[in-house]
Amino acid sequence: MAKIQAGLGTSHIPLLGRIMDIGDSDKAEWAPVFSGFDFTRQWIKEQKPDVVILVYNDHATTFDMKFIPTFAIGCAEAFQPADEGYGARPVPTVKGAPELAWHLTESLILQGFDMTIVNEMDVDHGLTVPLSMVFGEVEEWPCRVIPLAVNTVVYPAPTGERCLALGKALREAVEQFPEDLNVQVWGTGGMSHQLLGERAGLINQPWDTEFMDSLADDYQRLAGISQVEYIRESGTEGCEMVMWLIMRGALKAKVKEVHRHYHVPVSNTALGHIIFEEEVSQ
Amino acid sequence: MNSNNNNYSDIPGTTVFDGNMARKGFHLNQFCMSLMNAANRESFKQNESAYLDRYPLTDAQKQAVLARDFTQLIALGGNIYYLVKISSCDGLSVAAAVSTMTDLSTEEYLDMMRNGGRSPEGNRYLKEQQ
Numbered sequence: 001m002a003k004i005q006a007g008l009g010t011s012h013i014p015l016l017g018r019i020m021d022i023g024d025s026d027k028a029e030w031a032p033v034f035s036g037f038d039f040t041r042q043w044i045k046e047q048k049p050d051v052v053i054l055v056y057n058d059h060a061t062t063f064d065m066k067f068i069p070t071f072a073i074g075c076a077e078a079f080q081p082a083d084e085g086y087g088a089r090p091v092p093t094v095k096g097a098p099e100l101a102w103h104l105t106e107s108l109i110l111q112g113f114d115m116t117i118v119n120e121m122d123v124d125h126g127l128t129v130p131l132s133m134v135f136g137e138v139e140e141w142p143c144r145v146i147p148l149a150v151n152t153v154v155y156p157a158p159t160g161e162r163c164l165a166l167g168k169a170l171r172e173a174v175e176q177f178p179e180d181l182n183v184q185v186w187g188t189g190g191m192s193h194q195l196l197g198e199r200a201g202l203i204n205q206p207w208d209t210e211f212m213d214s215l216a217d218d219y220q221r222l223a224g225i226s227q228v229e230y231i232r233e234s235g236t237e238g239c240e241m242v243m244w245l246i247m248r249g250a251l252k253a254k255v256k257e258v259h260r261h262y263h264v265p266v267s268n269t270a271l272g273h274i275i276f277e278e279e280v281s282q
Numbered sequence: 283m284n285s286n287n288n289n290y291s292d293i294p295g296t297t298v299f300d301g302n303m304a305r306k307g308f309h310l311n312q313f314c315m316s317l318m319n320a321a322n323r324e325s326f327k328q329n330e331s332a333y334l335d336r337y338p339l340t341d342a343q344k345q346a347v348l349a350r351d352f353t354q355l356i357a358l359g360g361n362i363y364y365l366v367k368i369s370s371c372d373g374l375s376v377a378a379a380v381s382t383m384t385d386l387s388t389e390e391y392l393d394m395m396r397n398g399g400r401s402p403e404g405n406r407y408l409k410e411q412q
Contacts, residue, residue: 060361064315066312085318152400153299154304155300156297166330169408190334192399194400196380200380201394201400204401232290232402236298244319268380
């Protein structure tokens with residue numbers, strides 16, 4: 001049977017994709033950012049996930065103002081890195097896992113999550129930057145990926161409660177899949193940032209730290225944070241943190257934090273990264 | 283400035299992109315979306331006014347695009363992820379575009395970010411700023 005035993009959260013800052021693409025990630029000025037992923041790149045080689053369910057938001061790339069799905073799941077064989085206005089990132093094609101994706105879709109809808117089904121789409125930095133941060137520069141992504149896109153661009157984003165519950169439903173669905181697969185769920189986006197208005201540049205380091213401190217055990221409280229509170233405390237784009245709750249919901253109640261990284265700033269944003277493992281019962 | 287009329291209208295210097303803003307800015311944002319295409323970017327650069335005339339924008343929206351007035355574009359229903367397609371077309375970084383909405387120069391804004399960003403203290407409620 002398929003199983004989930006680990007998950008991670010990470011920001012998906014476009015500038016970091018660009019820095020890697022132009023070959024500057026080894027430069028000393030970027031060491032404080034990238035060194036926080038050294039552990040992760042080793043860890044992922046040991047974990048060897050077969051499939052990553054990658055929770056992210058599209059940034060006016062595939063979904064424009066015509067269609068704005070709250071939760072969308074990518075069921076295609078493959079997804080191309082998108083041209084976001086200055087050419088596509090030179091990273092490998094993202095290979096999907098359509099059989100599992102369709103299984104998840106059916107199970108999620110029957111569990112009450114009315115997913116939008118996407119059979120063709122390009123994926124933007126929200127999805128490819130986390131892959132680059134975790135796997136580094138590779139010829140091919142070493143696992144298959146199921147994109148799970150969440151609307152965080154148009155108010156309102158889905159609530160934290162709903163995201164946590166979606167994570168739980170995802171776990172339920174994965175565990176019903178007959179093939180032996182090691183599946184991980186990644187929640188991406190955040191942490192505090194605001195990209196507009198006179199208040200642009202807002203960063204709330206204590207808030208971000210508190211969020212990461214609470215994610216292992218006190219996630220139920222985090223799920224109660226409203227979008228207005230996210231905006232007030234952590235900036236208009238801070239509400240992307242609900243996507244980390246989907247990851248958390250997909251893991252057991254008891255998890256172990258095995259790695260954490262936090263850095264301010266990357267461009268306009270606070271970078272956060274965390275890894276959880278479940279205790280594996282023998 | 284805050285262009286919302288809702289329970290988040292008391293957050294200073296912030297406009298939440300809600301249904302009301304989305305309705306105001308629909309054509310403006312769809313114009314921005316067209317700049318994802320290289321040929322469209324070329325036509326826009328060749329004659330910005332003529333290109334803008336292809337979209338049913340208000341005069342105020344057209345003027346704000348031509349002036350690259352991001353504060354005004356947000357007030358007129360633009361969404362930042364769409365608007366940065368204009369500044370990318372100009373070869374500007376997101377941070378540079380974003381900084382124009384603040385009372386800081388781009389260099390001052392970047393300095394503020396390097397020093398930990400803008401503090402939420404005094405920036406949560408409009409009443410704190412009166």
